[in-house]
Amino acid sequence: MIFAVNEDPEVDAEIVDGDKSQVGLGLEANDHIANLQDKYEWFREGLDCYRAAVAVALARGKDKRDLGTVTGKKNKYSVASIDSDGRLKDLIVTFRPDLSDRPYYASEWLAEIGLSIIREELDNGNLLSDILLGPEEVLPE
Amino acid sequence: MYLQNLKMTDFMPYAGTQEVDLSCDPDHPVILIKGENNRGKSSLFAAIRWCLYGKAISRRGNVIPDFELLNDNAFSENRDSFEVQLQFTNDDKAFLLTRTCTIKKDSKGDRTSSNIRTFLQIDNNAVPNDDIPRYVNSALNESISMFFLADMEVLQGYEALVEDDDAASQEVKSAIEGILGTPTLLSIRESLNNITKDTLKEIQNARKANKDQDQITVDLKLQEDKRDRAKEYYDNALQEMQLKKLELASLTDKLEKIADAQDLILREKQLQTEFVKDQTQIDKSRKDLQIAVRESWWAPVAKQVATKVVQTQEALKLAASRQAELTELNFKLDSLKKSLDTNKCSQCGSPLPSENFVKAKSEIAEIEARIKELSQPMKPSLESLLAESQRLGLFAMPRKADSIRTLEMQIRLLMSEIPRRNQAIKEIGQKLVDINRDEIKNMEESRQVLNRRIGVLTQIMKSENQKIQDADKEIASLTRKFTNLNGAVGQSEVNMELSIATDLETVLDKTITAFREAMKSRVEINANDIFQKLRSENVVKNLIINENYGLRQIDDQGNVFDHKGAGVAQIIALSLILALARSAALPSALVLDTPFARLDETHRDNIIKFIPSESKQVILLLQSAEKISPNVENKFRSYVAKEYLISKGSNEHESFINRTVLEK
Numbered sequence: 141m142i143f144a145v146n147e148d149p150e151v152d153a154e155i156v157d158g159d160k161s162q163v164g165l166g167l168e169a170n171d172h173i174a175n176l177q178d179k180y181e182w183f184r185e186g187l188d189c190y191r192a193a194v195a196v197a198l199a200r201g202k203d204k205r206d207l208g209t210v211t212g213k214k215n216k217y218s219v220a221s222i223d224s225d226g227r228l229k230d231l232i233v234t235f236r237p238d239l240s241d242r243p244y245y246a247s248e249w250l251a252e253i254g255l256s257i258i259r260e261e262l263d264n265g266n267l268l269s270d271i272l273l274g275p276e277e278v279l280p281e
Numbered sequence: 282m283y284l285q286n287l288k289m290t291d292f293m294p295y296a297g298t299q300e301v302d303l304s305c306d307p308d309h310p311v312i313l314i315k316g317e318n319n320r321g322k323s324s325l326f327a328a329i330r331w332c333l334y335g336k337a338i339s340r341r342g343n344v345i346p347d348f349e350l351l352n353d354n355a356f357s358e359n360r361d362s363f364e365v366q367l368q369f370t371n372d373d374k375a376f377l378l379t380r381t382c383t384i385k386k387d388s389k390g391d392r393t394s395s396n397i398r399t400f401l402q403i404d405n406n407a408v409p410n411d412d413i414p415r416y417v418n419s420a421l422n423e424s425i426s427m428f429f430l431a432d433m434e435v436l437q438g439y440e441a442l443v444e445d446d447d448a449a450s451q452e453v454k455s456a457i458e459g460i461l462g463t464p465t466l467l468s469i470r471e472s473l474n475n476i477t478k479d480t481l482k483e484i485q486n487a488r489k490a491n492k493d494q495d496q497i498t499v500d501l502k503l504q505e506d507k508r509d510r511a512k513e514y515y516d517n518a519l520q521e522m523q524l525k526k527l528e529l530a531s532l533t534d535k536l537e538k539i540a541d542a543q544d545l546i547l548r549e550k551q552l553q554t555e556f557v558k559d560q561t562q563i564d565k566s567r568k569d570l571q572i573a574v575r576e577s578w579w580a581p582v583a584k585q586v587a588t589k590v591v592q593t594q595e596a597l598k599l600a601a602s603r604q605a606e607l608t609e610l611n612f613k614l615d616s617l618k619k620s621l622d623t624n625k626c627s628q629c630g631s632p633l634p635s636e637n638f639v640k641a642k643s644e645i646a647e648i649e650a651r652i653k654e655l656s657q658p659m660k661p662s663l664e665s666l667l668a669e670s671q672r673l674g675l676f677a678m679p680r681k682a683d684s685i686r687t688l689e690m691q692i693r694l695l696m697s698e699i700p701r702r703n704q705a706i707k708e709i710g711q712k713l714v715d716i717n718r719d720e721i722k723n724m725e726e727s728r729q730v731l732n733r734r735i736g737v738l739t740q741i742m743k744s745e746n747q748k749i750q751d752a753d754k755e756i757a758s759l760t761r762k763f764t765n766l767n768g769a770v771g772q773s774e775v776n777m778e779l780s781i782a783t784d785l786e787t788v789l790d791k792t793i794t795a796f797r798e799a800m801k802s803r804v805e806i807n808a809n810d811i812f813q814k815l816r817s818e819n820v821v822k823n824l825i826i827n828e829n830y831g832l833r834q835i836d837d838q839g840n841v842f843d844h845k846g847a848g849v850a851q852i853i854a855l856s857l858i859l860a861l862a863r864s865a866a867l868p869s870a871l872v873l874d875t876p877f878a879r880l881d882e883t884h885r886d887n888i889i890k891f892i893p894s895e896s897k898q899v900i901l902l903l904q905s906a907e908k909i910s911p912n913v914e915n916k917f918r919s920y921v922a923k924e925y926l927i928s929k930g931s932n933e934h935e936s937f938i939n940r941t942v943l944e945k
Contacts, residue, residue: 181567181571182567182570182571182574182689183571183574183575184568184571184572184574184575185575188571188574188575188578191578191579192574192578192581195578195579195580195581195582196581198581198582198585199581199582199584199585200581227579227675227676230672230675230676231579231582231675231676233672234586234589234669234672234673234676235582235585267686267689267690267693268574268685268689269685269686269689269690271581272574272577272580272581272682272685273580273581273583273682273685273686274581274584276686
């Protein structure tokens with residue numbers, strides 16, 4: 141097992157095989173999760189928001205550069221709880237082979253971006269189903 | 282009973298059909314039938330008895346079996362039945378009695394049993410079979426027949442019979458009393474006794490009826506109480522219902538006046554119900570949506586995955602195509618090289634022309650260049666493409682993704698109703714701001730309570746009304762029973778009836794005793810009168826009768842004189858028979874078999890002189906040898922209506938009875 145130096149000194153996270161065993165989010169992302177759970181009630185738990193947000197970011201082809209400043213980042217979920225079947229890791233690796241070295245590390249910024257997108261679009265009146273599934277295809281008459 | 286005609290067919294010695302006309306008139310009351318010993322006098326006598334009572338009695342007093350009564354000649358000629366028909370009158374009615382017997386034989390041909398049929402016509406009307414014995418006994422009761430159908434050889438010692446205290450003696454005594462008419466009185470006594478029994482029964486019934494009446498009175502009281510109670514409950518329920526209906530009417534009136542407010546309250550309630558229902562549905566759909574989102578979290582990439590899958594599949598196809606081309610080129614290269622080495626066509630083996638040789642070399646160079654190109658490593662590699670394809674398989678569109686849109690639309694639609702509904706509730710609340718909702722609620726509740734109570738009261742009234750009707754029916758039934766019993770009671774009358782019946786019984790008992798004594802005295806007087814005329818001794822002797830109708834001789838000193846010969850005994854017996862015939866309540870023909878058997882000529886003369894005056898019909902069966910004094914006989918013959926002679930036939934088993942010309 142190789143232990144890497146934690147990039148963010150505020151985040152007290154274990155490093156396993158070069159990647160994270162616990163993932164964290166900044167204050168803004170946490171606020172988004174609280175908002176999505178309390179206001180819209182579309183997600184049962186925060187980790188449901190986390191995973192969906194990663195998928196949204198990947199689908200929208202976002203990069204780490206698209207992420208603004210993250211403050212107040214703290215560990216939030218263990219990798220075992222957000223990716224018990226390894227599917228999250230596979231998804232990141234499939235869509236972003238360049239992130240295959242540390243997919244959970246990448247999942248943090250992907251989630252930050254995805255949560256921001258979901259929050260913004262819902263607040264703008266978009267449908268959750270449009271955000272997650274894309275606009276409904278209208279069949280030609 | 283007076284005999285008119287006797288017809289015998291194959292009966293005892295009388296083979297074939299033989300008929301005896303027994304009719305006579307008051308001036309000629311005597312029928313004389315003569316015959317030697319064992320010729321058939323007693324058989325003729327037996328024929329009369331058998332026809333009347335179905336029994337033929339031997340001289341020894343035994344009943345002869347029926348099958349032995351068939352004439353022997355008839356039996357040997359295979360005739361198996363015999364018959365006796367008797368015509369007689371009784372109480373001015375004409376009787377025709379026919380008795381037929383059919384004999385059965387066993388395998389040896391011996392007589393074994395018989396089957397008897399009897400027919401009786403009275404004045405040409407057939408009598409039902411079961412009634413025949415009753416009608417015959419009414420003409421001449423079997424129990425007294427021994428004195429009217431008298432076999433003197435049997436009867437001569439009759440006193441011994443009456444003196445014994447056995448069943449036979451009792452029978453004789455009863456028979457004597459039967460002749461005298463005592464049974465009629467006894468019958469009246471029995472009827473009276475029955476009346477007393479019936480009266481006692483009536484008294485018991487009356488007592489029972491009284492008990493029943495007491496019970497009915499108690500039952501009536503119970504039923505009346507039941508009815509009164511039901512009536513009371515019914516009236517109470519009716520009264521309460523009238524009050525409740527008034528209350529209900531008043532309440533309904535009040536509620537109608539605030540009907541609008543009631544409608545608004547109702548609408549508000551409906552909206553609140555809808556709200557709760559929608560909220561429940563929203564909560565459920567939201568939970569389902571949350572589950573669908575959890576299980577479809579990678580849905581956002583599903584479309585890209587689909588595109589990637591297509592690309593990967595294209596790349597895999599291309600790789601496969603390159604591999605196939607490479608294989609084909611290698612084969613072709615080998616073939617060309619072989620042709621060049623052997624100078625022969627690789628396909629047909631013919632020598633390779635020189636121009637083809639050049640062309641093949643050029644072709645080999647092209648193929649080698651292409652093989653080199655195709656052998657360059659693919660980017661991405663086939664392995665990575667296969668791995669990619671496998672990974673992409675995990676991210677196809679999730680199964681539950683479709684429900685996300687449906688559920689979200691449903692939730693949004695339901696939620697969009699909430700503000701509109703809240704607004705409506707709010708507006709209703711504003712309209713009802715001055716209305717006392719509690720009061721309306723209380724009034725509604727009161728109305729429901731009143732309606733329920735009225736329903737209950739209706740049921741109570743129906744039930745109590747039914748009870749009243751049932752009790753009324755029961756009272757009517759009990760009253761009828763009571764009235765009927767009243768008719769049956771009258772215990773004082775019954776007591777009086779009993780008293781009269783008991784008194785009558787006492788009187789009748791005394792009368793019977795007196796009658797018995799009187800009749801006994803009469804029999805004694807008549808017997809003495811007859812005895813004095815029949816006897817021949819000069820010694821003054823009288824007969825006295827005892828309790829058992831036994832006749833004893835007494836001398837003039839009143840001493841019992843028991844020593845007597847057979848002839849005297851027969852005279853005494855005959856005296857009794859004739860005395861009874863004189864004293865009989867119902868007179869009847871006298872049939873006397875062998876009346877002179879043990880008598881001397883003097884006594885015979887006495888009897889012959891005397892007997893024609895003793896009955897309207899006297900049938901005498903005499904032995905041919907019995908002689909009577911010529912002067913007596915001449916006088917006697919003037920009373921004879923018909924005379925018959927029984928004579929022997931061609932063999933021992935045959936007798937014939939023929940009427941003879943009267944000797945004058």
